[in-house]
Amino acid sequence: MNKSRQCNPSSAELFFRAQSAGRAVELCLNCPLMIDCREAAREGGYHYGVWGGETPEERNAWMAEHHPDPEVREEAAREVERVVRTRERSRVADRNRNARLKQNLLKNPRPASTGQRSGPVVQRDRADQRASQARELLAAGRTPNEVAEELRISRRSLQRYLSRATAA
Structure with missing residues (x-):
């Protein structure tokens, strides 16, 4: 399925960048081919990009449970696990960074602002x-x-x- 012709976005990149997934889903919701596009992506085992208003995470979760091909189910399940691990590592890193920053502030409190420091x-x-x-x-x-x-x-x-x- 040629996504760029049917969806005709200003840039097909919109459908494959994580930062723009929300906008891509909005475009898909108004598309008359949304269901066909989603089904083609599921049947084709597409793991990346927004297709038929479905993000990669949503599609991989669906494919991990429902796809008829066991190899595609396994690959989708691995991708779901990878995304979960990556998000968890990111959360842990954020918590650790915030804890370090808090400790640094407690050890070295900033001087009260006098309005004098500049330049x-x-x-x-x-x-x-x-x-x-x-x-x-x-x-x-x-x-x-x-x-x-x-x-x-x-x-x-x-x-x-x-x-x-x-x-x-």
């Missing part, structure tokens, strides 16, 4: 803090895109922070 010293401190946070997130297995999104910075800013940290 290059403060900017350097902020850059060092961002670089440290970025390194922790990358060490926890996050992708650079996820790190940039979580820190609410551009991918280019992330690269600058990390290159500054390694140069120092």
Whole structure:
């Protein structure tokens, strides 16, 4: 099934990026071919991308239980387990990171803001803090895109922070 012709999105990439899954599902909900598309994806054993308004996680869970081919069922079950493990590792890493940050704040409380600190010293401190946070997130297995999104910075800013940290 040629998804890009039937759905005619501005970019077929929309259906295969995790960040845009919600938007892709919305497009599918208004499509007259949604059921056919979903069935074709299930029958074809497609493990990636939004098809017929169904995310990969939803489709893999369905295929793990209902697909007629045992090999596809096993592969889908492995993919479901992989996603669950990845999410759990991410949750644990977040909890550990938050605990470390809390401990650091308790050990080294920030001085009360006097409104006096500004300029290059403060900017350097902020850059060092961002670089440290970025390194922790990358060490926890996050992708650079996820790190940039979580820190609410551009991918280019992330690269600058990390290159500054390694140069120092």
